[in-house]
Amino acid sequence: MAVNQEDVKAAKSILWPDETVEVTAKQRRIGPGGSATSPTSVLATDKRIIILNRASLGIRQDYEVIPYKQVTSVRLEHGVLSSSVFIRVQGYDRDQGLLKNGKEEGEIDGLNNADAKALADFLNKKLDDAASSPEAGETDSGAVGSRYCTQCGNRNPASSKFCSKCGASLGR
Numbered sequence: 799m800a801v802n803q804e805d806v807k808a809a810k811s812i813l814w815p816d817e818t819v820e821v822t823a824k825q826r827r828i829g830p831g832g833s834a835t836s837p838t839s840v841l842a843t844d845k846r847i848i849i850l851n852r853a854s855l856g857i858r859q860d861y862e863v864i865p866y867k868q869v870t871s872v873r874l875e876h877g878v879l880s881s882s883v884f885i886r887v888q889g890y891d892r893d894q895g896l897l898k899n900g901k902e903e904g905e906i907d908g909l910n911n912a913d914a915k916a917l918a919d920f921l922n923k924k925l926d927d928a929a930s931s932p933e934a935g936e937t938d939s940g941a942v943g944s945r946y947c948t949q950c951g952n953r954n955p956a957s958s959k960f961c962s963k964c965g966a967s968l969g970r
């Protein structure tokens with residue numbers, strides 16, 4: 799798998815101690831798709847997707863976290879110079895970040911072709927794994943209690959290990 803150590807280092811303060819970065823994808827610095835407001839690096843860890851936007855470093859929100867649980871589909875659009883990875887996310891806050899255009903599908907454009915392929919392949923595999931896991935499809939009955947996120951206050955099903963809103967670990 800393609801992992802750029804520079805990106806891992808940049809995300810060090812965001813990563814959890816037990817989190818492993820599996821794939822990184824970098825945006826092309828020049829050429830179509832490489833805009834200043836777009837994300838510059840995408841990290842797919844064993845637990846979630848982290849999008850680093852170095853262009854806005856210094857601003858509080860300089861990265862985004864997307865839990866795999868909220869990703870419903872991933873598709874790759876292959877270009878000549880660069881590729882785009884489209885991520886469809888369920889229940890995502892539409893006013894922020896990646897999907898602020900009001901769609902439930904976010905485009906990470908201007909990625910190196912090889913990076914984009916590795917990222918899309920990895921994400922699709924993650925989705926397959928999640929779909930075949932016994933926890934898939936489990937719903938919050940409300941009878942067994944809930945877990946409230948200590949980071950953002952979001953109410954999660956009792957079986958959740960991670961907050962569905964911000965991706966924070968809910969402990970055991």
Ligand SMILES: [Zn+2]
Nearest residue numbers: 947950961964
């Ligand atoms: Zn949370």
